[in-house]
Amino acid sequence: KNQVEQSPQSLIILEGKNCTLQCNYTVSPFSNLRWYKQDTGRGPVSLTIMTFSENTKSNGRYTATLDADTKQSSLHITASQLSDSASYICVVSGRGSTLGRLYFGRGTQLTVWP
Amino acid sequence: KAGVTQTPRYLIKTRGQQVTLSCSPISGHRSVSWYQQTPGQGLQFLFEYFSETQRNKGNFPGRFSGRQFSNSRSEMNVSTLELGDSALYLCASSSTPGQGAGMNTEAFFGQGTRLTVV
Numbered sequence: 001k002n003q004v005e006q007s008p009q010s011l012i013i014l015e016g017k018n019c020t021l022q023c024n025y026t027v028s029p030f031s032n033l034r035w036y037k038q039d040t041g042r043g044p045v046s047l048t049i050m051t052f053s054e055n056t057k058s059n060g061r062y063t064a065t066l067d068a069d070t071k072q073s074s075l076h077i078t079a080s081q082l083s084d085s086a087s088y089i090c091v092v093s094g095r096g097s098t099l100g101r102l103y104f105g106r107g108t109q110l111t112v113w114p
Numbered sequence: 115k116a117g118v119t120q121t122p123r124y125l126i127k128t129r130g131q132q133v134t135l136s137c138s139p140i141s142g143h144r145s146v147s148w149y150q151q152t153p154g155q156g157l158q159f160l161f162e163y164f165s166e167t168q169r170n171k172g173n174f175p176g177r178f179s180g181r182q183f184s185n186s187r188s189e190m191n192v193s194t195l196e197l198g199d200s201a202l203y204l205c206a207s208s209s210t211p212g213q214g215a216g217m218n219t220e221a222f223f224g225q226g227t228r229l230t231v232v
Contacts, residue, residue, distance in 0.1 A: 036223075043118070043223035044157075088194050089157065101170060102147075103219070104158035 002027040004092050005107035014113055021108045023073040023090030031095040035064050035075045038087045038107070047088075072108070077088055080112045118142065118207050118224035126230045132193040135227045139186050139207030144190040145169075146179060147221070151202040161190050164211040195231045202226045 004025045012076070013019050032051045036044035048057045048064040050073075056065045061078045077084055090105040121139040127133050139146050147170075148160040159172040163182035182188045188208075194200055206221040 010195075029150060034221075041228070042223045042224075043206075045223070046220055049220060062167070103161075104157040 001092065002092075002101075002103050002104040004090055004103045006088075006090050006108050008108060009106070010071040010111070012111045012113060013080055015080060016039050018076065018078050019080060019091075019110065021077075022076045022112070023075070023092075023105055025090070025092045025105075026041070026072070026105050027092040029095050030068065030071075031093045033064075033066055033073050034093070035062070035073075036089045036091060038089060040086070040107050044089055045093050060112040075095060077110075080110075082112050082114060085110060085112045115218045118205060118222050119224075120205055120224035120227050122227060123225065124230075126232060127134040127195050128232055129195055129197060132191065132194050133195060133229060135190045135192075135203055135205075135229075137188045137190070137205035137207075137224060139205075140209075140222055143209050143222075144186050145156070145208040146182055146186065146223075147206045147208070148188070148190050149204045149206070151226070152200075157204070160190065161222075162194050162211070169211055180192050192229075200229060200231045201227050212232055 007022045034049045035047040038044040047062050048059050050057050050066045063076045063089045066073045086108040087109050089107040092103045121136045145164045149157050149163040151157045161180050162170040166182045177193045180190045204223050204226045206223045208221045210219050
């Protein structure tokens with residue numbers, strides 16, 4: 001069964017600290033993996049998109065890594081800010097028989113305290 | 115370039131009624147996908163339309179239906195509303211079919227329609 005699991009479910013950190021969110025997936029065959037940030041009550045906004053041949057991609061203070069062999073990805077946030085408080089969703093897309101489907105994790109709810 | 119526009123933003127309906135939600139994709143995008151998001155289930159895929167044709171469908175009952183017009187705008191209809199249909203309904207647009215999956219292109223989400231069924 002194609003699944004995407006994220007951990008932790010929720011995380012609280014102090015402003016200025018770093019944190020790492022995890023995503024494990026079983027989607028196969030795999031096309032690409034995306035990280036989205038979703039503020040409460042709003043639509044998700046794309047942070048990064050990585051194909052199976054990419055190991056790392058950065059977007060400002062956000063750095064995503066991908067290990068296609070172990071089917072794991074992480075999102076590292078550096079020097080967190082209050083505005084980073086949001087849900088971070090890992091999304092995996094398939095190809096071949098699963099082309100056209102996006103598989104969503106349930107997200108990690110990040111809270112940044114001052 | 116305008117983003118994905120969903121209307122209305124908020125909606126309150128009673129059980130048994132029907133509702134129609136609208137999504138206008140980014141100009142030039144022909145793929146529109148719909149999702150239901152609830153706290154318990156996360157984001158769940160409803161269906162995708164590309165060039166007025168439904169390409170993919172998730173595991174939702176037939177009460178959920180959609181269509182896409184020649185200008186790529188899409189509507190989603192839910193008939194005989196149930197309390198469990200209360201959710202944030204999101205649409206996403208992409209320039210390629212399959213929500214950009216095979217082409218590694220972006221899928222851009224709208225702000226969603228918050229539907230409350232009472």
